[in-house]
Amino acid sequence: MGGRAASAAGTGPAPTSGPANGTASNGSVSNGTPAGAAVRITDALRADILGGGLRPGERIRQEVLAERYGASRLPVRDALRALEAEGLVVLVPNTGAWVAKLSLDECQEVYQVRERVEPLLLSMSVPRLEQDALDRLLPLVEAMRGADHVEEFLALDREFHMLTYSGAETTMLGELVERLWNTTQHYRRAFALLGTERTARGIHLEHELLALAILRGDAEDAGRVLLGHIRTTRLELSRHPEVFHVLDGA
Amino acid sequence: MGGRAASAAGTGPAPTSGPANGTASNGSVSNGTPAGAAVRITDALRADILGGGLRPGERIRQEVLAERYGASRLPVRDALRALEAEGLVVLVPNTGAWVAKLSLDECQEVYQVRERVEPLLLSMSVPRLEQDALDRLLPLVEAMRGADHVEEFLALDREFHMLTYSGAETTMLGELVERLWNTTQHYRRAFALLGTERTARGIHLEHELLALAILRGDAEDAGRVLLGHIRTTRLELSRHPEVFHVLDGA
DNA sequence: CAAACACAGATTGGATACATTTTCAAGCCC
DNA sequence: GGGCTTGAAAATGTATCCAATCTGTGTTTG
Numbered sequence: 001m002g003g004r005a006a007s008a009a010g011t012g013p014a015p016t017s018g019p020a021n022g023t024a025s026n027g028s029v030s031n032g033t034p035a036g037a038a039v040r041i042t043d044a045l046r047a048d049i050l051g052g053g054l055r056p057g058e059r060i061r062q063e064v065l066a067e068r069y070g071a072s073r074l075p076v077r078d079a080l081r082a083l084e085a086e087g088l089v090v091l092v093p094n095t096g097a098w099v100a101k102l103s104l105d106e107c108q109e110v111y112q113v114r115e116r117v118e119p120l121l122l123s124m125s126v127p128r129l130e131q132d133a134l135d136r137l138l139p140l141v142e143a144m145r146g147a148d149h150v151e152e153f154l155a156l157d158r159e160f161h162m163l164t165y166s167g168a169e170t171t172m173l174g175e176l177v178e179r180l181w182n183t184t185q186h187y188r189r190a191f192a193l194l195g196t197e198r199t200a201r202g203i204h205l206e207h208e209l210l211a212l213a214i215l216r217g218d219a220e221d222a223g224r225v226l227l228g229h230i231r232t233t234r235l236e237l238s239r240h241p242e243v244f245h246v247l248d249g250a
Numbered sequence: 251m252g253g254r255a256a257s258a259a260g261t262g263p264a265p266t267s268g269p270a271n272g273t274a275s276n277g278s279v280s281n282g283t284p285a286g287a288a289v290r291i292t293d294a295l296r297a298d299i300l301g302g303g304l305r306p307g308e309r310i311r312q313e314v315l316a317e318r319y320g321a322s323r324l325p326v327r328d329a330l331r332a333l334e335a336e337g338l339v340v341l342v343p344n345t346g347a348w349v350a351k352l353s354l355d356e357c358q359e360v361y362q363v364r365e366r367v368e369p370l371l372l373s374m375s376v377p378r379l380e381q382d383a384l385d386r387l388l389p390l391v392e393a394m395r396g397a398d399h400v401e402e403f404l405a406l407d408r409e410f411h412m413l414t415y416s417g418a419e420t421t422m423l424g425e426l427v428e429r430l431w432n433t434t435q436h437y438r439r440a441f442a443l444l445g446t447e448r449t450a451r452g453i454h455l456e457h458e459l460l461a462l463a464i465l466r467g468d469a470e471d472a473g474r475v476l477l478g479h480i481r482t483t484r485l486e487l488s489r490h491p492e493v494f495h496v497l498d499g500a
Numbered sequence: 501c502a503a504a505c506a507c508a509g510a511t512t513g514g515a516t517a518c519a520t521t522t523t524c525a526a527g528c529c530c
Numbered sequence: 531g532g533g534c535t536t537g538a539a540a541a542t543g544t545a546t547c548c549a550a551t552c553t554g555t556g557t558t559t560g
Contacts, residue, residue: 037514039343062542072515073542078331085335087422093286094521094542106421113423116366171356172337172433173363176426183422286543312512322545323512344512344551 038075041065042082049088049099050185056101060089087183100183104244107187111234114180118165118230119223121177125167126219133166137211145204150192154185160207164214164222190243191236199236206232288325291315292332299338299349300435306351310339337433350433354494357437361484364430368411368480369473371427375417376469383416387461395454400442404435410457414464414472440493441486449486456482 045065048054060080066073080097083089090098102110140160147153158181168174195203206229213222237243295315298304310330316323330347333339340348352360390410397403408431418424445453456479463472487493 063540074514077328077542078513081328081331082335085332093289095523096541109420109423112370113367113426116370117363120362120366170359173359176363288543324544324546327512328543345553346511 037071038078038082041069041071041075042079044069045079045083046086046088046182049083050182052186052189054099056099056186058099060097060099062097086179102183102187102244104238104241107184107244108234108238110180110184111230111237114177115227115230115234117173117180118161118177119227121165121168121170121173122214122226123219123223124170124173125165126214126217126222127167128169129164129167129214133163134215136163137214138208141204141207141211144207150189153192154189157188160211164210187237187243191233191240194240194243195236202232203229286325287319287321288328288332291319291321291325292329294319295329295333296336296338296432299333300432302436302439304349306349306436308349310347310349312347336429352433352437352494354488354491357434357494358484358488360430360434361480361487364427365477365480365484367423367430368415368427369477371415371418371420371423372464372476373469373473374420374423375415376464376467376472377417378419379414379417379464383413384465386413387464388458391454391457391461394457400439403442404439407438410461414460414476437487437493441483441490444490444493445486452482453479 045054054060062073062076062080065076065079069076080089080091084091084097088100090100092098137160140156140163144153144156144160147156161181162178165174165177206225210222210225210229213225295304304310312323312326312330315326315329319326330339330341334341334347338350340350342348387410390406390413394403394406394410397406411431412428415424415427456475460472460475460479463475
């Protein structure tokens, strides 16, 4: 056992240990890692929600999930609670669970927070980015240009931005940003579907500009570009309220 | 019931309707205290941690809490999980739970996020502050000047800042800010104990300046003052690493 | 004498079963 | 015929019990 647990007099094993789980690498979050089986259900459910298998406003029944994942209702409840903490599920006591649904105002609120928070994370990341990460930036931009399906673009977009954050050794800010991304996943998808050719070109340009600033090592300029990128998306989104009506009606 | 009128014209057939919206909770059940045992334990534990009854790094045993609150271990587990989501507790699978402990770097990270996020929340709040809230600002500043005990000052400080945010109709940003405050509660207390007379005077001046800007209705200037206030505290904190050593050693 | 192994104790994680609360639908009264 | 009350059914919250895992100590061996 590691000496760091030498808690003869001290307390706690290493509460804040962990190699600064950045936000890189797609895959599961495994933030607090509840437990063995519960965490598997949590990951599966999150993937289901993010992938579109469960749509906003849809009801979630514990028994159904318990049977689907071959477990009891207890780990399912733990999973729902964990996802509620991530903002993906809404639990109402003695009533039930629903997939979180954002209104237009709430979605804009998320984007406003992202405008303030992600440039900070980026500025923490840029000075410490690995060479491998830098080498992958422009290819990802090109891949996004060539993406045909919405899902492919979304995955590449996520990978690109998370890669730009992979240099930050943060414990909380990275998780916060990932949560903000997850909660707006449905709307990003719907927005990408409605996006015009003109806005798409603008997005690609912003991505390339961001990559160039990062490659230059100019964290401040990169932060400015990123702020503009998120802001542009937010304003564009505010001009397409039908995104939310569609989801509400479904 | 029926308090929550579906925002989008009565779209929802019963099955897909539900309080998936973050703010919309059932009329009868206020998301705060639905009389569930788990929620009561959660609140009690949070108060215990924030109040200093449980110190950072201290171990939490489920059985002890179960007996203390006269309940089973299950609602205790739920409470720990909820508090983990708030960042107040750290859970290690199959091992145990500890009161969250922040390193100096992590604490500064929280403050940096606060610098970005709280001015935004303030700018959303200032234009819609009630007259009652405005009338209470300067008296609170004066009360802080006269506060003798640290606990009294901390309570007034929290009340003052939360009052400045009371005009914001947010669903997520407000909770985020409250979480950030809670996770640094221990360190704010320790810092207040170590604060010199000179820093105390500066804090009071900043508070008064902030109150005046808010009363003037100048949201932008208020945001600037608030940013400086948080930044000053962060820099001051970085000059007192003994705060963390004391807590680590204890 | 020190380090690795193994066992015992303790603590958490999960499954089953029961009590409580809410919801839905039929029936009754106005 | 419409609105309200009442009843049953379903879903959630909780308690108790059992299994899996980790910590810590004692022993053994080089």
